[in-house]
Amino acid sequence: MTLFSLINQEKNLALLHNIIRNKRVGNAYLFYGPEGSGMEGFALEFAAMLNCHSETDYPCGNCSSCRKMRCLEHGNLELVFPIPRRQDSSADSDPFKGFTSADMEEIQGIIHNKARNPYEKISIPNAKHIPINFIRETKRKTYLRPQELGWKVVIIFDAHLMTEPAANALLKILEEPPKKSTFILTSSNMNAILPTIISRCQPIHFPTLAPTVLKDFLLTKNVPENNINLIMRLSGGNVNQALRLAESDLQKINDTTLDILRAIAVWNIEKVYKYVEKLTSLYREDSAQFNQILLSVTFWFRDAIVLKENSDESELIHSELATEIKKFANAFPNFDPYSASSSVENCIDFISRNVYINLALLNMFFNLYHALNTGKNPL
Ligand SMILES: [Zn+2]
Incomplete structure (x- = not known):
């Protein structure tokens, strides 16, 4: 002890x-x-x-x-x-x-x-x-x-x-x-x-810490089991971040992820711009949370691949959003999850190289729209 x-x-x-x-x-x-x-x-x-x-x-x-x-x-x-x-x-x-x-x-x-x-x-x-x-x-x-x-x-x-x-x-x-x-x-x-x-x-x-050790620890802190995969991935093994996520930030990150994806899916230009601005200022205030939101979006696409390939639902990172991910996958049958993931990764990479954050984000949203609706033009 x-x-x-x-x-x-x-x-x-x-x-x-x-x-x-x-x-x-x-x-x-x-x-x-x-x-x-x-x-x-x-x-x-x-x-x-x-x-x-x-x-x-x-x-x-x-x-x-x-x-x-x-x-x-x-x-x-x-x-x-x-x-x-x-x-x-x-x-x-x-x-x-x-x-x-x-x-x-x-x-x-x-x-x-x-x-x-x-x-x-x-x-x-x-x-x-x-x-x-x-x-x-x-x-x-x-x-x-x-x-x-x-x-x-x-x-x-x-x-x-x-x-x-x-x-x-x-x-x-x-x-x-x-x-x-x-x-x-x-x-x-x-x-x-x-x-x-x-x-x-x-x-x-x-x-x-090894993932199994962190997982056991989070279970002792009464973190709901269906949140644990996401918390572990978002925290990168940092116990303090994992605890913060479990206490308060997780719901906000999930809600923001869903809202961003909805705005992109229907290409709600007002909302898209609002998120470009919001995320730009979040990056300056709390870059850890900014990264977590973008990571959360990539996990969503990764989960869509898991469902598309009919893999086990227990492998989902966003397991608490399984229903939404399924609905989403049905609504966008031509969806290209690989190009969606890489456009988010490119955006993270651009920002780390000091490219204008708002331009990088706008570019990412545009590419995501294309990945969802292969062949359609949003403009
Ligand atoms: Zn003593």
Whole structure:
């Protein structure tokens, strides 16, 4: 059992147990892997293991240390994460100078969410970097005498977002941390971390969760079984995204997918333009959701192929929309699912290469209409 609500990664959990059992705690670790693989949660778990009062069964969950760790309010735990930049901040100022009490309350709330769901990012609005003053302040605290027995653990989330001066300010303490203190950096983007930082850390890789493991986890969260295939495909194995989809976004994505397809099918030009505009602004505001909607459209066509080939309905990704997909397939007997899928994929590719988003979308809608009505002209 883990103190935080974490899934699998048994190999890494055994590795962390071994480190403590053998009393060979390193100066610094780099937990890396794709977003949503649990590396941040396991960093918290390791901090709890290092400080638990139980000799054999750590983290026990019952001692005073575990209780404080569970709500991330332990004197030995320092969390560092990207914060928004304030105009008047200098390298030595308090990193939270200029934050209002409402800002600080919001940050506290976000940290409490992290304690409840370790897959949730500590994502503060407008935070793009970890500035040098946050690193300096954390170093200062690390050199203070520990408030409690055990290990001081500094966790730097999204370590690739440290500014270069911030990363440089960290080098020396990573090499020679004060006694009984250790650093854990987490990152989904190793390429953006200075080699001088990487070389000072012991790397531990957190792979994407296996689909069967994610599926079992979602079932324990009471996610309806006929949504699970779609959630797994849309989330790409990212536990946090899968949970977000299960909680709120899935219905919206399904409704939008259906509505877009209806607009294209009858070539409702007003609606087509409305979706070009809507999706263009969605791309700027929430590119993850934008991608999920386009993916959802491609899954629809992929499902149409499955039905066309009379394959098993249980193989559908949009299994909850099976009736609509069947109706759709009957209404468009000449429908070319292969060219439909490739026009969406081309659109995603164009956008990633900075082609005008609205033009790429309009082009995609036009090609989709053609794929539905082979031989007809919408204009
Ligand atoms: Zn304990």
